[in-house]
Amino acid sequence: MKFTSLAVLGAFASIASAFVSPTAPIGETIWKPNTQATITWVDDGKIEPFLNTTPVFDVSFMTGSNMKMTKLSTIATNVTGNVTWSLNWIVPNVSPPGQIYFLQFETVDRPTPVYAWSTRFTITDAQGSAPPIPPPSITFSGNGSIIPTPTNIAATGASISNANPTATAAASKSGAVSLTASVLTVASAIGAVVMMAL
Numbered sequence: 194m195k196f197t198s199l200a201v202l203g204a205f206a207s208i209a210s211a212f213v214s215p216t217a218p219i220g221e222t223i224w225k226p227n228t229q230a231t232i233t234w235v236d237d238g239k240i241e242p243f244l245n246t247t248p249v250f251d252v253s254f255m256t257g258s259n260m261k262m263t264k265l266s267t268i269a270t271n272v273t274g275n276v277t278w279s280l281n282w283i284v285p286n287v288s289p290p291g292q293i294y295f296l297q298f299e300t301v302d303r304p305t306p307v308y309a310w311s312t313r314f315t316i317t318d319a320q321g322s323a324p325p326i327p328p329p330s331i332t333f334s335g336n337g338s339i340i341p342t343p344t345n346i347a348a349t350g351a352s353i354s355n356a357n358p359t360a361t362a363a364a365s366k367s368g369a370v371s372l373t374a375s376v377l378t379v380a381s382a383i384g385a386v387v388m389m390a391l
């Protein structure tokens with residue numbers, strides 16, 4: 194038991210201390226689908242590349258365990274550190290809701306990628322509900338997925354549009370570039386939604 198939590202802490206320590214340190218989302222963050230969230234980060238100050246060397250990186254939406262991470266979508270590509278300091282993102286619908294989602298920052302401008310991860314944060318269901326955040330001593334991981342917007346289903350009964358959620362990532366800070374990224378639809382989730390609608 195003690196060994197397990199030490200191993201988990203170790204994994205988190207190594208992944209939490211890479212080149213950028215996300216300031217949103219953090220562990221207490223609760224985001225609701227179809228709302229605009231702002232992703233922010235600061236220089237980690239310890240691990241290179243430092244942001245003042247303008248590293249270029251991708252930001253991805255992730256789920257899964259530390260050992261088996263699953264990338265659910267690309268939020269932004271070719272973000273230049275020290276030029277762009279935040280991203281606006283339309284939060285997708287997910288299943289299940291809960292504190293099982295995180296972000297990955299991955300450099301793309303050097304032979305060996307450098308990674309940074311946010312801690313796991315909560316995405317609610319479309320109504321804003323989610324299971325309570327577990328105490329910090331409990332490691333909570335799960336393999337979530339992106340699902341089509343469920344509002345269509347409520348409005349039209351069993352009809353399902355082949356929804357393809359999109360995320361918009363707009364760079365902030367003066368004169369910065371605008372970025373858009375499309376989100377992968379997780380086809381396997383559609384079956385579950387159909388069942389709920391019946």
Ligand SMILES: *[C@@H]1O[C@H](CO)[C@@H](O)[C@H](O)[C@H]1NC(C)=O
Nearest residue numbers: 244245246247274275276277
């Ligand atoms: C990066 O940040 C440093 C420190 O804030 C600043 O001096 C430098 O001009 C910045 N470089 C670019 C390319 O924005």
Ligand SMILES: *[C@@H]1O[C@H](CO)[C@@H](O)[C@H](O)[C@H]1NC(C)=O
Nearest residue numbers: 249269270271272301302373
């Ligand atoms: C990112 O930048 C690289 C290098 O400039 C370029 O080859 C690639 O096409 C860019 N990717 C996107 C999605 O813009």
Ligand SMILES: *[C@@H]1O[C@H](CO)[C@@H](O)[C@H](O)[C@H]1NC(C)=O
Nearest residue numbers: 257258261263336337338379
């Ligand atoms: C998590 O789900 C993805 C599909 O969304 C699947 O490819 C992957 O194998 C799953 N991982 C685990 C550990 O179940």
